[in-house]
Amino acid sequence: MRRTGKILNVANHDRDSAALGYVYPVVSRRAGGVSVGINLNTNNACNWRCIYCQVPDLTRGAAPTVDLVVLENELRDFLNELLHGDFMQSRVPESARRINDIALSGNGEPTSSAEFVQVIELIARVRREVALPETVKTVLITNGSLLYRGEVQQGLRAMAKLNGEVWFKLDRASEAGMQHVNDTRTSMNKVRDNLIAAIACCPTWLQTCWFALDGEPPSRQDEDDYLEFVSALLHDGHKPQGVLLYSLARSSMQAEAPRLSALPAEHLQAFADRIGKLGLPVKFSP
Numbered sequence: 001m002r003r004t005g006k007i008l009n010v011a012n013h014d015r016d017s018a019a020l021g022y023v024y025p026v027v028s029r030r031a032g033g034v035s036v037g038i039n040l041n042t043n044n045a046c047n048w049r050c051i052y053c054q055v056p057d058l059t060r061g062a063a064p065t066v067d068l069v070v071l072e073n074e075l076r077d078f079l080n081e082l083l084h085g086d087f088m089q090s091r092v093p094e095s096a097r098r099i100n101d102i103a104l105s106g107n108g109e110p111t112s113s114a115e116f117v118q119v120i121e122l123i124a125r126v127r128r129e130v131a132l133p134e135t136v137k138t139v140l141i142t143n144g145s146l147l148y149r150g151e152v153q154q155g156l157r158a159m160a161k162l163n164g165e166v167w168f169k170l171d172r173a174s175e176a177g178m179q180h181v182n183d184t185r186t187s188m189n190k191v192r193d194n195l196i197a198a199i200a201c202c203p204t205w206l207q208t209c210w211f212a213l214d215g216e217p218p219s220r221q222d223e224d225d226y227l228e229f230v231s232a233l234l235h236d237g238h239k240p241q242g243v244l245l246y247s248l249a250r251s252s253m254q255a256e257a258p259r260l261s262a263l264p265a266e267h268l269q270a271f272a273d274r275i276g277k278l279g280l281p282v283k284f285s286p
């Protein structure tokens with residue numbers, strides 16, 4: 001593991017910044033500390049193609065077979081380094097020298113891994129071994145599309161015991177909107193079923209990217225669709241923890257990149273206010 005090099009910051013999410021295969025450190029502006037990322041999609045494959053996606057050379061597909069021994073060793077070694085080595089002092093700005101979470105994220109959809117359940121089990125094992133404080137969360141950043149699978153739900157239930165949180169992507173709440181932004185064909189009924197499954201298994205936040213396309217912010221209809229979808233969910237007793245609302249922090253690596261731009265903070269705040277009226281907390285980063 002490299003011990004010297006550039007100080008990490010919010011713009012430096014280089015998956016190779018600790019010179020490991022699956023595990024990478026990120027200083028997260030949303031989480032406010034060091035996030036220990038786990039990238040299961042080392043082949044840059046996802047079943048969606050969001051137009052703001054930052055994954056280079058993104059391809060359609062699933063995660064490759066995970067080498068669980070390598071992953072477990074990397075995670076154990078890196079957590080020990082963070083807890084007992086000099087990585088924090090040498091690589092992390094002083095204001096962010098705490099471990100915030102272990103985050104299953106990376107270059108594609110993590111739940112597409114056939115080893116997803118085993119990965120959660122090994123995270124539990126390593127957390128115990130290195131005596132990671134219980135306050136450190138285990139976060140799954142997911143597009144939610146595979147949550148109907150029994151084994152994924154099993155993994156989420158195990159995550160819930162590890163101070164788990166699911167960040168479930170919901171950028172638009174209409175079929176046309178999802179096709180446009182996420183380049184996926186799905187029905188809102190399926191999205192709703194997947195989201196209900198996530199909420200039943202583990203505390204779940206909605207993760208919503210709100211940005212301008214060709215200079216135009218999302219329409220009032222986009223906002224209304226979103227609010228109606230969430231409102232119906234709440235009405236039926238399925239309550240997410242809240243909404244993580246954000247705009248573009250880094251450049252898209254997709255062909256649409258030149259057409260995308262971040263929204264001003266006031267715009268996000270106005271939408272956050274509308275969501276807040278449903279009784280859900282909203283955390284947002286301009």
Ligand code: SF4
Nearest residue numbers: 046048049050053108
């Ligand atoms: S779901 Fe995530 S990894 Fe997949 S295309 Fe969208 S942003 Fe990229």
